[in-house]
Amino acid sequence: MxxxxxxxxxxxxxxxxxxxxxxxxxxxxxxxxxxxxxxxxxxxxxxxxxxxxxxxxxxxxxxxxxxxxxxxxxxxxxxxxxxxxxxxxxxxxxxxxxxxxxxxxxxxxxxxxxxxxxxxxxxxxxxxxxxxxxxxxxxxxxxxxxxxxxxxxxxxxxxxxxxxxxxxxxxxxxxxxxxxxxxxxxxxxxxxxxxxxxxxxxxxxxxxxxxxxxxxxxxxxxxxxxxxxxxxxxxxxxxxxxxxxxxxxxxxxxxxxxxxxxxxxxxxxxxxxxxxxxxxxxxxxxxxxxxxxxxxxxxxxxxxxxxxxxxxxxxxxxxxxxxxxxxxxxxxxxxxxxxxxxxxxxxxxxxxxxxxxxxxxxxxxxxxxxxxxxxxxxxxxxxxxxxxxxxxxxxxxxxxxxxxxxxxxxxxxxxxxxxxxxxxxxxxxxxxxxxxxxxxKIRNRYVDMVKFEDHKQMLIDLSNDDSLQKYATHLVYMTGASNPGEIESKIIYSILQKRPKKADVYWFVHVDVVNEPYRMDYKVTHIAENDIIRIDFRIGFRIAPRINLMFRKVVEDLVKNKEVDITSRYESLNKNNVIGDFKFVVLEKFLSYENDLPFFEKIILNLYFFIKRFSLSEAKAFGLDSSSVKIEKFPMVIKKPKELHLKRII
The missing domain is CATH 1.20.1740.10 (Amino acid/polyamine transporter I)
Incomplete structure (x- = not known):
């Protein structure tokens, strides 16, 4: 409340x-x-x-x-x-x-x-x-x-x-x-x-x-x-x-x-x-x-x-x-x-x-x-x-x-x-x-969501894959999916395919701006015990989303309640009770040329991305510490162009 x-x-x-x-x-x-x-x-x-x-x-x-x-x-x-x-x-x-x-x-x-x-x-x-x-x-x-x-x-x-x-x-x-x-x-x-x-x-x-x-x-x-x-x-x-x-x-x-x-x-x-x-x-x-x-x-x-x-x-x-x-x-x-x-x-x-x-x-x-x-x-x-x-x-x-x-x-x-x-x-x-x-509204209409359940085991397997070098002890993604059972396909692609990112714990953070001006509360969902955790922040429209500070407070509460162990999984650090590293990954979009958009939507999105150049990056907007943030850019394909009929000749 x-x-x-x-x-x-x-x-x-x-x-x-x-x-x-x-x-x-x-x-x-x-x-x-x-x-x-x-x-x-x-x-x-x-x-x-x-x-x-x-x-x-x-x-x-x-x-x-x-x-x-x-x-x-x-x-x-x-x-x-x-x-x-x-x-x-x-x-x-x-x-x-x-x-x-x-x-x-x-x-x-x-x-x-x-x-x-x-x-x-x-x-x-x-x-x-x-x-x-x-x-x-x-x-x-x-x-x-x-x-x-x-x-x-x-x-x-x-x-x-x-x-x-x-x-x-x-x-x-x-x-x-x-x-x-x-x-x-x-x-x-x-x-x-x-x-x-x-x-x-x-x-x-x-x-x-x-x-x-x-x-x-x-x-x-x-x-x-x-x-x-x-x-x-x-x-x-x-x-x-x-x-x-x-x-x-x-x-x-x-x-x-x-x-x-x-x-x-x-x-x-x-x-x-x-x-x-x-x-x-x-x-x-x-x-x-x-x-x-x-x-x-x-x-x-x-x-x-x-x-x-x-x-x-x-x-x-x-x-x-x-x-x-x-x-x-x-x-x-x-x-x-x-x-x-x-x-x-x-x-x-x-x-x-x-x-x-x-x-x-x-x-x-x-x-x-x-x-x-x-x-x-x-x-x-x-x-x-x-x-x-x-x-x-x-x-x-x-x-x-x-x-x-x-x-x-x-x-x-x-x-x-x-x-x-x-x-x-x-x-x-x-x-x-x-x-x-x-x-x-245009972007939300075309966002590609996938079911978390279909990819949960893949993330668990990746977390336990000894053939891969660890990317981070704790890997944190900002997600716009309001349903805990869904996740953006681009996030899954980033973890599994765009250089597979092995981590001991995967965190997914969602921020929901609510009508109550000064509301600040959160909900924790353990999607996979000790492997995948989702945090939903409900923040009033007059509260700055200082996610770095808020996330740290939530982690402290989870550690106090013994719901998660954030000690480093590296043996030499674990025995000395050194806290593991946290790395945030923020996905920033740019408009792909491979879009077959109606004229009006094309004008709106071009203006949107032009204005966006003068605005804060997603990382700064969420108050994330730049030293622990990785920015990944990916093209926004809202409406794929018609299939090309290319003919191979000998």
Missing amino acids: SNHPTTINKVTLAGVLVSLGIIFGDIGTSPLYVMTAIVGKDPINADIVKGGISAVFWTLTLQTTIKYVILTLRADNNGEGGIFSLFTLVRRSKFKWLIVPAIIGGSALLADGIITPPISVSAAIEGLKFFNETLNTVPIVIGILCALFFIQQFGTGFIGKFFGPVMVVWFLMLGTLGTYQLSQDWSILSALNPYYAYELLRMHPTGIFILGSVFLCTTGAEALYSDLGHCGKQNIRVSWVFVKSMLVLNYIGQGAYLIAHEGQLLSSFKAPSPFYAIMPESFIPYGIVIATAATIIASQALISGSFTLINEAMRLTLWPKVSVKYPTELRGQLYIPSMNWLLLAGCIGIVLYFRESSNMEHAYGLAIVLCMLMTTTLLNFYLHLKRYNKLFIFSIITMYAIIELSFLAANLSKFTHGGWITLLIASVLITVMTVWHLAK
């Missing part, structure tokens, strides 16, 4: 602090740029401001509170959340096509995440323009991003302790500033009436486009669900009451300030945005520091979330195997070098292309709304599997389909303004995941 505390039921101060520091970074920094995007470059219009605030409030209520905090958090996979966790809960249903929304949603979340650190950090740093309007903030933003990505390799265990308290200060600052402005004009509270949002969409010619800006207030909701496993749903729900209150107060405060300056242009303000405009001038330097710290924490949460997402995709065989490191002892904290530097390159590219947060707003949100639609699709099947009332399911899914399709329509206008960048990145990620998934 799992050794991870999958569900944190108790609400604790520590849990709430962790939630504030990790869960709400993205959605919590949205006041930096949302009202700027809603007002735009036109003169301030009170109706647009009220309509925008009304739409923001009800978006936070319907989309974030009801859909994610109340409903979607119920769909936890042993305490873990996110679109891939949701997929694992429904993938065993009869609807095999559900892999499609999982791939699209995961790719869109990763793609839109590239723009989150640049827009958040830029919006915070642009507060410096209050002191110098001509200041070029691009180098400062890039410098902060480079430092942030550089420290990932060392882990964030130490600075992570300060995330919660800093975000508490941030949210209290949001609420205090908003309350101060609200006290100047209490009438702004009427904007909470949904009538103003309705009127904005019905009467104003640009209402549907403004809806695209409103959507920015809830882009962090998907990340909120993805980070569920860090602190538990109850802590998230309790802390969200505080977070939402502070966010709404700040939006209302900005609205009150804007209405007080109706008819003016935002560009005429001395402050670079409504967020900084509502601050007393003497407080702005402190506000910039706090805002910058909050955006760095928001970016850190997103980077960590991206690492987790890629790690889950690998375990679900939706992504090439890449190096995963564990810089600290904190559970769940990992570091993926390739993803880290790709994210940094993408963030720098975004900053250089858009230069200012106001320009980034035009591209932000298009991909993430696709992710939300995919989550709604999967959530529909989850609710059916859990036998919720069908009328309730129909009502809730229909409502969110309409809301999110409306947001999608509103965000489509961003395509030509830079939204194409995130969609292009998402398309590349979708292609990689699709190719990886389809190639695995």
